[in-house]
Amino acid sequence: MAGTLWPDSDDVRAARNLNTTLWRVRRTLADQMIQNVRFQSDQVQIATMIDTTEIDVIKFHALAANVSRLSGEKRMSAMLQAEGLYTGDLLEGFDDEWVVPERAATRTQYVSILSHLVDASLTSEEYAQGLTYAGKLVAMDPLNEEGHRAVMLLSFLSGNRSGALAHYRQLKLLLNAELGVEPSRETIDLWSHIQSGGSDSGMLRRSVIVGR
DSSP: OHHHHOTTSOHHHHHHHHHHHHHHHHHHHHHTTOOSEEEEEOSSOEEEEESSOOOHHHHHHHHHHHGGGOOHHHHHHHHHHHHHHOOSSTTTTOOOTTHHHHHHHHHHHHHHHHHHHHHHHHHHTOHHHHHHHHHHHHHHOTTOHHHHHHHHHHHHHTTOHHHHHHHHHHHHHHHHHHTSOOOOHHHHHHHHHHHTTOOOHHHHHHTSOOOO
């Protein structure tokens, strides 16, 4: 760490700079009323020891990991809390080697949470709320047809048939421009069913495979 932060300094000076910086961090945290943060170090690593302070990304990982073990209201509460904690990619703008896999893992957990929430919204027929989650899925991965199908389905179920069909047209243009491909059979089938004004809710639900 010292070598990364002060690459032009010798080992002794870099270590001294690191020690001073950690002292300043402790003082800054104390000034911001963030108490009980300690650093434990040896020759290999520096660990942050936190007694009472809550860190959003740690709480997010704990909630996301616990979702599969919960059911009912407790499961929904955990998913809603986790979704609310995610405000963007982890340490966006930093590309240190250790950050990249952590960012990807956190992002994957968030996508899974969104998928579960879309599925729960379909089950409870809270289509407007589900559309919000589906929109976030599409924003996370614009080329993921599963998320686009969710937007189409929830728009249609919300009474916005024209919006669902317009979204399909936009998706078709996007896939052609970015990948040179047509929408998948599942997406085309959903579009066809919506276009015909179909009311087979079971078929519509099966066209969107979310919440896995």
